[in-house]
Amino acid sequence: MSIERLVNGQNRDGGWPYARGLSWTEPTVYAILALLTAGESEASRRGLRWLSVTQRPDGGWPPQASIDESAWVTAVAACIPPNLLGEESHRRAIHWLAGTTGEESSLTYRAREWLLGNPRQAEEEFPGWPWIPGTAAWVSPTALAMLALQKECSRRPDSRLQQRIDEGRKYLLVRMCREGGWNHGSVRALGYESNAYPETTGMALLALRGVRSPKVDTSLVLARRFLGECRSVDACNWLRFGLLAHGQLPEGYCPPEGLKPRTLLETSLDLLATAAVNKRAALFG
Numbered sequence: 001m002s003i004e005r006l007v008n009g010q011n012r013d014g015g016w017p018y019a020r021g022l023s024w025t026e027p028t029v030y031a032i033l034a035l036l037t038a039g040e041s042e043a044s045r046r047g048l049r050w051l052s053v054t055q056r057p058d059g060g061w062p063p064q065a066s067i068d069e070s071a072w073v074t075a076v077a078a079c080i081p082p083n084l085l086g087e088e089s090h091r092r093a094i095h096w097l098a099g100t101t102g103e104e105s106s107l108t109y110r111a112r113e114w115l116l117g118n119p120r121q122a123e124e125e126f127p128g129w130p131w132i133p134g135t136a137a138w139v140s141p142t143a144l145a146m147l148a149l150q151k152e153c154s155r156r157p158d159s160r161l162q163q164r165i166d167e168g169r170k171y172l173l174v175r176m177c178r179e180g181g182w183n184h185g186s187v188r189a190l191g192y193e194s195n196a197y198p199e200t201t202g203m204a205l206l207a208l209r210g211v212r213s214p215k216v217d218t219s220l221v222l223a224r225r226f227l228g229e230c231r232s233v234d235a236c237n238w239l240r241f242g243l244l245a246h247g248q249l250p251e252g253y254c255p256p257e258g259l260k261p262r263t264l265l266e267t268s269l270d271l272l273a274t275a276a277v278n279k280r281a282a283l284f285g
Helices: 002-009 025-038 042-054 073-077 087-098 107-115 139-155 159-174 198-207 214-229 233-245 264-277
Strands: none
Touching (some): 002 264, 025 073, 073 087, 087 139, 139 198
């Protein structure tokens, strides 16, 4: 039924909307990954054609075809296997990701802060990835960029990319909330300790797979608590990914009966998470 929903929800141009209307890059990529995992080929081929048309000259993808700027969705697209996305398209996407950092990591920003006499914050020590170039780095785009670069390095080791992955790990660890887990970005954005969010905690844990540290252990405990209290499909999907990456997903876990995907994006992520749990596919294919 979920596969049928994705196939029927595809737009005529080959892309997918979040719910209905224009095609967007994020739901299109997740739909392609979910359909590929399920062995559906025709709809995924049409989606891949849409991606090939919407990739920008700089190698990135915009959130939507009418937007004239590459953004964080490039990381999601780069998770598609190169033999399907296209070797050249994939290479250009990885190049774009490797060269993108948050504004606080730029020489201009650091020089301005030094001239103003502002002390450098510990959170700004390691570069992450922004939603849009020229803005600050955040947890979610950093986690997704790390996933894409990890997949690339497992396919073709590259010391420069590995360095960016290591920097991303340090970025995430220094921005962990005091109780464990992660919010959208800063630990003290408003001058006080902020709480973690379930979905960003799941994303960060997925990006930190293979990393062993007390901070990760604390976050895994919190993630399991979040999962037991979960009332959001998006949070449930990402928590399953994050816990599974560390072998900490409770045995036999199933989402609550009343927790059903409402959007095409949630449907795609639910299919991917279920396939990963059932070992029918690796994380993100």
